Amino acid sequence: MTVIDRRRLLAAMPFVWAGAAMAAPRNLVDAPGFLASPFTLGVASGDPDAQGFVLWTRIAPEPLEPGGGMVAAPVLVRWEVAEDPRFRRIAQRGDTIAHPELAHSVHVEVAGLAPARPYWYRFLCGGHRSATGRAATLPLPGARLDRLSFVVAGCQHYEEGLYTAWRHIAAEPVDFVFHYGDYIYEGPDRGPHPRRIGGHVVTPIRRHIGGETYGIDQYRLRYAQYKSDPDLQAAHAAAPWFVSFDDHEVDNNWAGDRDQDGTPPALFLLRRAMAMQAYYEHMPLRARSMPVDGRMAMFRDARFGDLMHAFFLDTRQYRSDQAQGDGDLVQGPEVFSSDRTMLGQAQERWLFDGLARSEARWNLIAQQVRLMAMHYRLPGIAEPVASMDQWTGYMHSQRALLSHIAGHCPGNVMTVSGDAHRHYAGDLILDRGDGRVISSEYLATSITSGGDGVGDTDDFTRNVRRHTPAIKAMTDRRGYVLCKVSRDAFRGELKVLDTVASPGGVLSDYAVFVSERGRPGLIPA
Template identity: 40%
Template structure:
C-alpha cells in the first residue's frame, strides 16, 4: 500500500558524483535540517510526463524558510515502483532563493497512461514519496477517469478531513478550483489561527502558504495524485476584480500586492513554467486532455474581469466597499463587459468549438448557472438581487459561452465550480430558449472547510430555474466517475469539518448520460 506521508531518510552517500560536482554552480545542502517539511506534489499531467514540485524549507515559518540565500542542487527520481528499484527518469533541478527555493520539474519521456512514483533528494535527505501518473495518449480510447474536485480551504474554519477521504477515493486526478489560502487577518473564533497578519507582500504570502502546506492531510492529498489548479480571489484579496480590490483602493498598490500573491502561488503549486508570473500577470488558462475521453478547460475569471456592474455613482475613488448584491440595471447586461478578458474569452470559445473529447469539463471558480437572490429587505420583490462578484454580475459574457456550447455542439459540457462554500447541482439552458431541454450541467463541489451560513440559499435554489440540489451547511468535495457513457457525480459531505478525523458520506448522487444534456 502506498504511504504518501512516509519520510524516507537517505544519507549523503546516496548523492551521485554528478550531483556533487555541481557545487561550483549551486550549494549542496548539508545543513542537517530536514528540508522537505512542506511535502511534495505533482500536477498538470501530459502523455509523457508531468510537473513535480517541492520546496526546500527546513524551518518553514522563518524568513526564507530557514534556507541560505544560495541556489541548491536537488536530485529528483521518477520510478515505476514505490521502492524506487526501477528508475524511469532522474535528474537534477535547482532550488533558487528567488523562487523561495521551490522546485518545478517538467518531466518528459515517460509512458502514457501509467502510474509512477517520485521523490527528491537534497542534503542527504529524501523527501516523502509521491504518487503520480501520466495522462493517456492523445485521442486514446480511454474507458474511465476518476477525479475529485474541491475548493475553499480556509485554515481557520476547519480541519482538512476532506483530504483524507479524497486520498481514500484513489483518484486519477484532483481538480482544485480556487481559494487555496485565505489572505484574511487572523481571528480567535476559529478552530485554528492564521500564523501571520494579513499578507500584502511576498514574504507575507510565502508565510501564509507555508502554514497551510504544513498540514499533513493536505500534504497527503498532494502526494496521492496529480493536481490541476486555478485560483479564485482569496489567493490575493477578497472579491478582487481585475485591478480593483473590494474597497476600490489605489490600483497601483493593489497590482503590487497582486504581483506578490501571484508569485507566491506559483512557488507553492505544481504549475508549468508557462504559468510563471510576470509582475501582476500570469497565464493560468489552458486545456488538459485525458485521451479522447475528456478535456478540461481550466480558466481564470479573476485576473481579466471588468469592474462590477450596477454600483452606486461616486463609489470610485472613494475607497468604499463595493455593493455585493445589486438590483438589475442596464450596465449588468452590457455586452462589452467581460469576465474572462479580451484574450481568454475567444481562446475558450475556440476550444469549445474544436474539442474532440467525449466529455468537456469547464473547470472554473464560481457559480455559473443563473441564480438570482431574495431581497430580504424587500421580500415583495422576490428574486431581485444579483451577486456582482459571480457570473450573475456578467450575464452577457456568460451567455456567450452558453450559446457557443449550443452552436458548436460541444460534446457533453459540464461546469465544475467552487467559491460559494456550498454544494449545488443545476441544469443549464440556452439563454434564448429557456423552455428547451438543457444544454449543459453544473456541479458546485462544496468547500473543504469554508463556511456559508445563509438561511435562504436552499429556497433561492428551488426558485431559480434548473437547480436540482443545494446544500450550504455541509463541507466536503465532489467525486466524479467518468466513462464513455455517463458521468456519475457524488457530493461527499463531512460529518463535522471541525474534526480532523471526521467521517464522510455521500449526501447526493447524480448522473449525466452522454449525448443527453441534463441531470438524470
C-alpha cells in the same frame, strides 16, 4: 537559521536541470547540511500530459521562520521518477536548483515518459529524502479511454476547520484533482473568538500567523502554514493536480487590476504580483505559468484520450470590475452590457475554438465561480437578487458561453466550479432562451470555509430553491465532488462530512446525479 555546509561549491559544472544541460551558479551549495528534513511542506505533481508532468517541492527546514530557515543561496536538489513505488526501476533522475528568488521551490518538468501509466517520484537534498508522491501520465490524445475519475475541491480556510476532506481525497483512486481556488485566505489572525459566517457562528479551530498578507514574505508564510498540514500534503502526494487561483490567493473579490477597497490600481498590481509569485512558488505549475510582469498564464487544457477534453479557466485576471459596486443585487443594465467580460477576449476565443474543435466524448469546463443563474430574495426588495461576483454579474459572457455550447457541442459539456462554500448541482439554461437545458454544473462546497455549516434546512437554502428551480441539490456542508466519467455517462457524487470542527469527520454522499451523453440535464442516481 539552519546551517548549510558550503564546503563544496560548483563553479560552473554542467548538470541536468529539468531535462536540459545547465551551468550551475557560482554560489551553488551542492552539499547542504540540515539538522532536520528540509521537505516539511511535502511534494506534489501537476499539469500532466501524455509524456510527463511537473514535480514540485520547496526546501524549507524551518517553514515558519523567515526564508523557510534557509540561507540566501541556491541549493542543489536531486529528483527521481520510478516505475514502481519502491524505486527499483528508475525511469528518470536528475538535478535541479532550489533558488532563493523562488523561496527555494523547485518545478521539474519531466518528459519522455510512457503515456497512460502511474509513476512515483521523490526528492533528495542534504542527505534527506522526501516523502514519495504518485503521479501519472495521460493517455495519448485520441486514444480510446473508457473511464476516468477526478475530484473537485477548494476553499480551505485554515482557521475554520480541519482538513479531514483532504485525507479522504488522498484515499480516493482518482486520476487527478482539480483545485478551483482559495488555497489560502489572505486575512489576518482575528483571535480565538467566535465569528458569524453565513448566518451561523463559527469558532476558529486554528489561527493564522500574522496580519493580512500584502508582501511576498507574508504570502510565503501563509502558504507555509497551510501546506504544513499533513492531510493536505497527503492529497498532493496521492495524485496529480490541476490548480487555479480564485480571489483569496490575492484579496477577496479582486477583479483584474481592482481590489474591493478602492486601492489605486497601480498599487494593487504590486500586491497582486507578489501574491502570484508566492502562488507559483507553492504550486505544481509549469514554467509557462511563472509570473511575468505581474501576470500568470493560467488558462490551459488537457486531453484525456478520446474520453474527455478539459479546459481550465481563469475568471479573475481578465474580468471587468464587478457591476453595480459588487454584492448580491438586482441585475441592472450594467450586468448585461457587452462592454463587460468575465474571461477577456483572448481566453474566450481560445475556449470557444477549443470546444468547437473538440472530438472528445465529453468536454469539461473547470473554473472558479458559479456559472448557473442563481437568484434569491432579500427582505424589502421586490425583485430577486443575484451575485455580481459570479457569472450572474457578467450576463453577456454567460449568454455567449451557453449559446456557444448549444450551437457547437450540445449534450457533452459539463462544468465544475466552486467559491460559494456550498454544494450546488443544477442545470444550465440560457437566459431569455427557450428554457431548454444546455448543460449542467457541479459546484463543489468548501474543504473548511464556513465551518460545519447548517445543512439544507436553513432559510437561505429554501429561498434559493424557491427562486432557482434549475438547482437540483444544495447544502451548506463541507466536502468535495467526486466525478466519474464513462463513455456515455458523467456521474457527480456530492461528498459531505458531518464535521470539520473535530477529528474523525464521517464522509457520506449527500446527492448523486448522472448526465447521459447527448441528453443534457442531471438525473438523480
